[in-house]
Amino acid sequence: MEVMQSISSEAFVLGMSALAAVGIGLAALGIGIGQGYAAGKACEGVARQPEASGEILKTMIVGQAIAETTGIFTLIIVIILVFVNPLIGMLH
Numbered sequence: 001m002e003v004m005q006s007i008s009s010e011a012f013v014l015g016m017s018a019l020a021a022v023g024i025g026l027a028a029l030g031i032g033i034g035q036g037y038a039a040g041k042a043c044e045g046v047a048r049q050p051e052a053s054g055e056i057l058k059t060m061i062v063g064q065a066i067a068e069t070t071g072i073f074t075l076i077i078v079i080i081l082v083f084v085n086p087l088i089g090m091l092h
Helices: 009-048 051-084
Strands: none
Touching: 009 051
16 A cells, blocks of 8 residues: 655645636636627527617627626636745745
């Protein structure tokens, strides 16, 4: 039976931060897919009812702006975790 090697606290925090960054990146991927889907459905709606195009596009732009803010927040968190990593300072 092998004994598990001990890793340092710093290495653990860095590893968990990297995993969090990957998870947040996947969330951003989902945001992009959702925005593309919404734009496609808006195009279908405009094709079906051209007279309602202004209202459809307004609604689509507001929804995509809200989704994009989530993407921007995830980008900021990833940058903080990867480059600044405030969690490392808590170990000392």
